[in-house]
Amino acid sequence: GDESAEERKAREEEAASRKLAADLAAEVAKRRNFAIISHPDAGKTTLTEKLLLYGGAIHEAGAVKARRASRHATSDWMAMEQQRGISITSTAMVFETKGHSITLLDTPGHADFGEDTYRTLAAADNAVMLVDAGKGLEPQTRKLFEVCRMRKLPVFTFMNKLDRPAKEPLELLDEIEKEFALQTYPVNWPIGSGDRFVGVYHRPRKEVHLFQRDASHGSREIISTVLAGDDPTLKDIIEPDLYEQLQEELELLEELTPPLDMDRVRSGDLSPVFFGSAMNNFGVELFLESFLGYAVPPKAYESSRGEISPEYPHFTGFVFKLQANMDPRHRDKVAFVRVCSGQFEKGMKVQLARTGKTIALTRPQKLFAQERSTMETGFAGDVIGLNNPNAFAIGDTIFSGPRLAYPAIPCFSPELFMYIKNPNPSKYKQFQKGISELLGEGAVQVLYSMDPGQTNPILAAVGQLQFEVVQHRMQSEYNVDTTLEPIGYTVARWVVGGWDALEKVGRLYNCATVKDMWGRPVLLFRNDWNVSQLLNDNPEIGELAPYSLPP
Ligand code: GDP
Numbered sequence: 001g002d003e004s005a006e007e008r009k010a011r012e013e014e015a016a017s018r019k020l021a022a023d024l025a026a027e028v029a030k031r032r033n034f035a036i037i038s039h040p041d042a043g044k045t046t047l048t049e050k051l052l053l054y055g056g057a058i059h060e061a062g063a064v065k066a067r068r069a070s071r072h073a074t075s076d077w078m079a080m081e082q083q084r085g086i087s088i089t090s091t092a093m094v095f096e097t098k099g100h101s102i103t104l105l106d107t108p109g110h111a112d113f114g115e116d117t118y119r120t121l122a123a124a125d126n127a128v129m130l131v132d133a134g135k136g137l138e139p140q141t142r143k144l145f146e147v148c149r150m151r152k153l154p155v156f157t158f159m160n161k162l163d164r165p166a167k168e169p170l171e172l173l174d175e176i177e178k179e180f181a182l183q184t185y186p187v188n189w190p191i192g193s194g195d196r197f198v199g200v201y202h203r204p205r206k207e208v209h210l211f212q213r214d215a216s217h218g219s220r221e222i223i224s225t226v227l228a229g230d231d232p233t234l235k236d237i238i239e240p241d242l243y244e245q246l247q248e249e250l251e252l253l254e255e256l257t258p259p260l261d262m263d264r265v266r267s268g269d270l271s272p273v274f275f276g277s278a279m280n281n282f283g284v285e286l287f288l289e290s291f292l293g294y295a296v297p298p299k300a301y302e303s304s305r306g307e308i309s310p311e312y313p314h315f316t317g318f319v320f321k322l323q324a325n326m327d328p329r330h331r332d333k334v335a336f337v338r339v340c341s342g343q344f345e346k347g348m349k350v351q352l353a354r355t356g357k358t359i360a361l362t363r364p365q366k367l368f369a370q371e372r373s374t375m376e377t378g379f380a381g382d383v384i385g386l387n388n389p390n391a392f393a394i395g396d397t398i399f400s401g402p403r404l405a406y407p408a409i410p411c412f413s414p415e416l417f418m419y420i421k422n423p424n425p426s427k428y429k430q431f432q433k434g435i436s437e438l439l440g441e442g443a444v445q446v447l448y449s450m451d452p453g454q455t456n457p458i459l460a461a462v463g464q465l466q467f468e469v470v471q472h473r474m475q476s477e478y479n480v481d482t483t484l485e486p487i488g489y490t491v492a493r494w495v496v497g498g499w500d501a502l503e504k505v506g507r508l509y510n511c512a513t514v515k516d517m518w519g520r521p522v523l524l525f526r527n528d529w530n531v532s533q534l535l536n537d538n539p540e541i542g543e544l545a546p547y548s549l550p551p
Pocket of ligand 1: 038039040041042043044045046047160161162163164276277278279280
């Protein structure tokens with residue numbers, strides 16, 4: 001037929017946009033991104049190492065160990081920061097396996113636990129909850145789980161250290177179900193634990209994977225012996241009481257556990273559970289294989305323009321973490337961006353939603369194991385590190401198409417409170433500047449006393465290290481020596497009804513009223529018990545929230 005130039009152009013444009021959509025869909029389908037949540041010492045470093053080993057990113061486990069050794073003492077951390085910058089691996093690791101590109105977002109633990117740990121979960125599509133099977137649920141796991149719940153992340157549970165005496169598996173599942181109101185689906189089931197740990201029964205394939213103590217301490221991949229679940233030799237391998245217990249428990253599981261409903265897994269209401277021993281490389285490969293099958297690919301994000309799918313043709317993303325001084329040679333600051341849609345390209349120009357300014361993304365970095373290398377492209381689910389000093393704040397949206405913004409990342413309930421003081425009046429200006437810049441960067445939260453005589457800001461943190469970082473940076477970047485004075489509160493709650501709600505109830509006992517950086521009322525309590533007591537005595541105050549979104 002006769003096609004006009006316009007028609008031809010329209011046809012070509014449509015073909016191009018179809019091709020782009022198909023390309024994006026293919027890239028997105030390959031990607032899986034997750035964060036590990038756990039309490040210190042549950043074995044996160046060990047599991048990370050083993051996942052990277054199976055993922056082929058490192059051939060000899062141990063590469064991640066340098067981090068472990070260096071992060072126990074805060075002083076080491078500071079020294080490390082000064083000498084060579086914080087390892088970029090502390091934010092994201094990427095590895096490719098079985099046709100998937102996997103991004104493991106690191107959630108700092110131990111002394112470096114801070115708000116970054118929570119914010120990282122804003123960039124994650126899936127969470128792996130790592131539990132020490134000898135101990136069950138622990139405080140840090142509980143806190144991080146709350147964030148996963150709030151974000152409706154699918155949660156995959158790995159019960160670790162089965163080579164050591166463990167709690168009964170049914171008891172472990174029960175803890176999760178009761179405390180987290182999260183149903184569980186054991187994908188595999190342990191046979192004994194500690195010295196009597198025989199292996200796991202893998203339910204989907206009805207196989208027994210036999211545990212082999214690993215003399216190399218798991219620095220190499222181990223191929224474990226696999227037998228069919230009805231193999232008659234199992235009776236010779238497994239001691240009679242354990243064998244009988246296994247049969248009973250498997251029957252019980254068939255009766256009690258709901259089917260593995262993937263919709264409920266994806267919505268974060270049902271957690272597939274795995275048992276193993278990261279240190280012995282046991283159960284890790286089995287976990288990785290199932291995880292890749294169950295985990296969700298990069299998801300759609302809510303935005304001011306509605307839901308943005310990962311295949312949306314324009315590049316969009318948001319800043320979830322800022323890290324200063326990574327490279328001491330030039331005091332740079334890296335903004336870590338979660339790509340939400342479209343294709344990121346080296347050198348591209350984007351707009352910053354907060355200011356409307358155009359920014360050229362000049363020095364993008366790909367995050368791979370222990371190296372920094374320049375990244376050429378990126379798709380939804382990827383994390384990119386940008387060197388655009390001072391351009392970004394936590395939660396900033398960047399986009400290349402029509403204007404849009406992603407919701408702010410919530411402030412998380414701080415648990416440690418200190419007045420920060422500047423003993424030297426001649427440093428007043430630097431002090432104010434430093435506090436407001438570190439605040440803007442999200443290094444720490446700042447609250448203000450309602451007492452007009454108290455002009456010192458209150459630093460509010462979730463981890464001790466945040467204070468030390470603030471003091472250190474106030475000294476090195478703003479040349480102000482500060483002092484800290486602890487305040488005896490441990491719980492903060494935002495008054496959802498605002499000042500009006502507070503006025504209604506009148507005088508409050510056993511708490512202090514302060515305001516956040518946006519002037520909203522926050523109550524500080526000595527403990528959780530005082531929170532419930534206040535709610536009991538003053539129901540008309542309405543909701544007290546542990547998290548809050550910037551207005
Ligand atoms: P993280 O603090 O969660 O990163 O924990 P690490 O990976 O550093 O492990 C804490 C300790 O537990 C180390 O001494 C590990 O060797 C040990 N560990 C990790 N996984 C296992 C395991 O499967 N079995 C045993 N027995 N120990 C383990």
